[in-house]
Amino acid sequence: MPLYEYRCAQCNQEFEELVSAKDKQSPSCPFCSSTRTEKKISLFGGISGGSGESCGNSGFT
Numbered sequence: 279m280p281l282y283e284y285r286c287a288q289c290n291q292e293f294e295e296l297v298s299a300k301d302k303q304s305p306s307c308p309f310c311s312s313t314r315t316e317k318k319i320s321l322f323g324g325i326s327g328g329s330g331e332s333c334g335n336s337g338f339t
């Protein structure tokens with residue numbers, strides 16, 4: 279299972295969580311138990327892309 283980085287929108291702490299590909303629910307924050315956590319996209323999307331693909335349907339929901 280991949281290891282994802284999350285950031286809590288409640289207390290702004292960052293943590294790592296093992297999440298399966300099927301599990302689309304965000305894990306609860308280990309610091310404040312809030313479920314308002316968002317996954318940090320690290321390797322996907324154009325971080326330093328210069329090919330102009332950032333206007334596609336990559337990371338939007």
Ligand SMILES: [Zn+2]
Nearest residue numbers: 286289307310
């Ligand atoms: Zn939190």
